[in-house]
Structure formats: structure tokens, C-alpha cells
Amino acid sequence: MKILIADDDDLALEMLEHTLRRAGYEVETARNGREALARLKQVDAPRLVISDWEMPEMTGIELCAAIRSGGFDSYIYAILLTSHARPEEIVQGMSAGADDFVAKPFNTAELLVRIRAGARILSLETREMAIFALAKLAESRDPETGHHLERVQCYSRVLAQRLAEQACYHDEVDSELIHLIYLTSPLHDIGKVGIPDCVLRKPGRLNDDEFAIMKTHATLGAATLDAALIKFPDARFLTVARDIAASHHERWDGRGYPSGLKGKEIPLCGRIVALADVYDALTSRRCYKEAFTHTVAKSIIVGDSGSHFDPAVVEAFLAAEQDFLEIQKRFSVEAAEAAEKDILVGV
Structure with a gap:
């Protein structure tokens, strides 16, 4: 596992590295929090950080806060190395986003045990890979969606x-x-695994009967995730996933499906994914x-604000317009083709 150490003390840095x-x-x-944050935003960045509390330019506390609000695709485990050990200081650090603390001067055995604990937490992210793989399985039955899941995931975030x-x-x-919306939004159409190919893969617009069948994917997806919730009732990510699957085709004015929910009766996560999904379509x-x-x-x-979409979500869309354009470009057909060419050239 790759670990990033952030410390402005040369001796402490050398000891930790050794x-x-x-x-x-x-x-x-x-050498400081700002430099560490820049490294974490690069490709193949470390996912576990050991940071000193006191550093120039950006402190360890500020680094933790930036990590938690930075929109990283993967979870980053943060350990603060500090002489600040009073309860109120621990509360401050944990509130900023630190996962663990190691006192200075550090005990080698304790430090390594805490790192292994962090590694176990990070291994739980295999859950996220499984979720995305399940969503891709449903998407694979529809040949036209391209990078739909990736775009909707990023738009929703x-x-x-x-x-x-x-x-x-x-x-x-x-x-x-x-993070939960980002994690589970790819499951919004998981119910499509239960839609017959003659409807799902029809080359053209659906007739009324076919559309009625297609609309059942929302209840099918919700039922699938409800079954998982029965076994794991405390898993909040399953609750968010179920709410998204069930409600991303509801409308603010109550004329959506499957339940005809109106306004704030629709879960917020569903209102968010509804706009992201429609924009991508x-x-x-x-x-x-x-x-x-x-x-x-x-x-x-914008024309459907207050009818199809929650006006607050439309306002968020307008504020994030440049982000949408950048995401669209990143996952465009042209970008995918260019990446494929790079791979072939490398081969």
C-alpha cells in the first residue's frame, strides 16, 4: 500500500519514511498540507495519509477538511500525527475529517497497527466496486448508454x-x-435487468404498452434493493440506493412515476439524480x-423547473454548469476513442 506523509519537520519526515x-x-x-492535497488529486495517488497537525500553508486539520470536501472518487484515510491530545482537540480533529490519531513522538508498533486498521477500512471500498459492477451489468443490456453511469454519477455529485x-x-x-449519492446513483436503473429485451433493446420509440412495461424498472429496482435492506437494515447506502431507484422518475409536480410523489415527498437523492439522468439523456x-x-x-x-424538477436542484445545476460541461467532455465518445487509441499504441 502507498502512504503519503505530510510534515514540515525534516527529521520527523525521515524517521516516518524509514x-x-x-x-x-x-x-x-x-512538506505541507497544500503540497499533500495536490498530490492526492493526481492519478494513482495514495489513499492513506499521515499528516502532522502543525504545518505551514495548510495545517493537518485544514488538510483533513479539504480531503473530506474535495470530491475524491475514492475514500482517503487520514491519520493525524500530533502532540494535541486533549479531548477538545481530538473532537476538533475528528470533526475536520481525521480518521485516527498517533501521539508524538510516535511508537512504531502503535503506528503500524493503526495503519493496518486504516487499510482494513479502505478494503471496505470493494463494496463500492461491487455496486458499480452490478450497475454496469444492468447497463450492458442497453447498447446505447455509453458512459451514462459515470456521467450521471459525476453530475449527481x-x-x-x-x-x-x-x-x-x-x-x-x-x-x-x-458520497453516498455518488456511490449509489449508478444503481438508479438497476431494475432494467427485469425488463424484456424486446422492450429494452427496441430500436426506436416505445408504444404505450411497451412504455408501461419500461416504467416498471423503477419498482423492480426498489424491490431488489428492499430485499437487501431486509438483510442489512442499518446499511445507509442501501437506503439511499433504494430511494434513488424508486424515485428518480418522480416529478416535482406529482405527475411522475411510479408513485406520483410530489415536491419534497420525493427523496432529495431522487430529485438530484432525476435532473442528472435527464440531462445525460x-x-x-x-x-x-x-x-x-x-x-x-x-x-x-430551466423550462421544467417547478414542474419536472425541484427548483433548488435546477438552481444547483445552473451554479454547476461549467462542471457539467467538463464531465461531459471527460466521458465523451471522442475521449473514449482517444483513450482506446492510446492503449493500442502502447500495446
Whole structure:
């Protein structure tokens, strides 16, 4: 496992690096929190950080807070190395996002045990890979979706992040909910595994009877996840996933399906994914239509504010417009083709 050490004390940095390398870890170093944060945003970054509390430019506390609000795709485990051991200081550190503490001067055995504990926590992220693999299985039956899951996942996260900035949602949308929406939004169409191929893969628009069958994917998905919730009732990520699957086709005005929920009767996670899903459908090519431009899609979404979409989510969309464009570009057909060419050239 790769570990990043952030400390402005050369001697402490050298001691930590030596200890961890002897224990078999790959080690990278940073001289302050800002340098560490920049490294964590790069490809193949470490997922476990040991940071000093007091550092120039960005302290360990500030680094932890930045990690928790930074929108990283994977969880980063943060250990603070500190002489601050009073209860109120531990509360401050944990509130900022630290996962664990090691007192200075550190005890080697204790440090390694705490690192192994962090590694066990990070291994739980295999849950996230399994969730995404399950979602991709459902998506694989629809040949036209491309990188639909990845785009909806990223669109949903930036919408949640923007909502968190709104005063009325500041207390409701925290970093945990943002991550859970990002994690589980790919399961929004999991119910499509129960839709017959003659409907799901029909080359063209559906007739009324076929559309009625297609609409059952929302209840099928919710029922599937409800079955998992019976076995694991305390798993919050399953609750969020179920709510998204069940409600991402509900409408703010109550004219959606499957339950005709209206306004804030619709779970917030469902209202967020509803906009992300529609935006991606509008800006993607289908056998029955060409892809709309961002400008056209934006006009449709703004026009449906208060009818199809929660006005607050539309406001978040407008605030995140540049983020949407960047995500769309990152997961475009052209980007995928370019990546494939790079792989072939490398081979």
C-alpha cells in the first residue's frame, strides 16, 4: 500500500519514511498540507495519509477538511500525527475529517497497527466496486448508454455539492450524503435487468404498452434493493440506493412515476439524480434522436423547473454548469476513442 506523509519537520519526515519503508510500504512525502492535497488529486495517488497537525500553508486539520470536501472518487484515510491530545482537540480533529490519531513522538508498533486498521477500512471500498459492477451489468443490456453511469454519477455529485452551499440544504446535505449519492446513483436503473429485451433493446420509440412495461424498472429496482435492506437494515447506502431507484422518475409536480410523489415527498437523492439522468439523456445520442447541445438541454431543464424538477436542484445545476460541461467532455465518445487509441499504441 502507498502512504503519503505530510510534515514540515525534516527529521520527523525521515524517521516516518524509514519506519514505513522497513515495514514494506511505498512512501511519498510532502512538506505541507497544500503540497499533500495536490498530490492526492493526481492519478494513482495514495489513499492513506499521515499528516502532522502543525504545518505551514495548510495545517493537518485544514488538510483533513479539504480531503473530506474535495470530491475524491475514492475514500482517503487520514491519520493525524500530533502532540494535541486533549479531548477538545481530538473532537476538533475528528470533526475536520481525521480518521485516527498517533501521539508524538510516535511508537512504531502503535503506528503500524493503526495503519493496518486504516487499510482494513479502505478494503471496505470493494463494496463500492461491487455496486458499480452490478450497475454496469444492468447497463450492458442497453447498447446505447455509453458512459451514462459515470456521467450521471459525476453530475449527481456536483449537484449535491452545490445544494450543500444553499442555506436551506446546508444541514441536510453533508459530505457523507454527497458520497453516498455518488456511490449509489449508478444503481438508479438497476431494475432494467427485469425488463424484456424486446422492450429494452427496441430500436426506436416505445408504444404505450411497451412504455408501461419500461416504467416498471423503477419498482423492480426498489424491490431488489428492499430485499437487501431486509438483510442489512442499518446499511445507509442501501437506503439511499433504494430511494434513488424508486424515485428518480418522480416529478416535482406529482405527475411522475411510479408513485406520483410530489415536491419534497420525493427523496432529495431522487430529485438530484432525476435532473442528472435527464440531462445525460438529452445530451446523448439515441437511435431515435441526435444528442442535444448543452444550451438546448439547459433551456429544457430551466423550462421544467417547478414542474419536472425541484427548483433548488435546477438552481444547483445552473451554479454547476461549467462542471457539467467538463464531465461531459471527460466521458465523451471522442475521449473514449482517444483513450482506446492510446492503449493500442502502447500495446
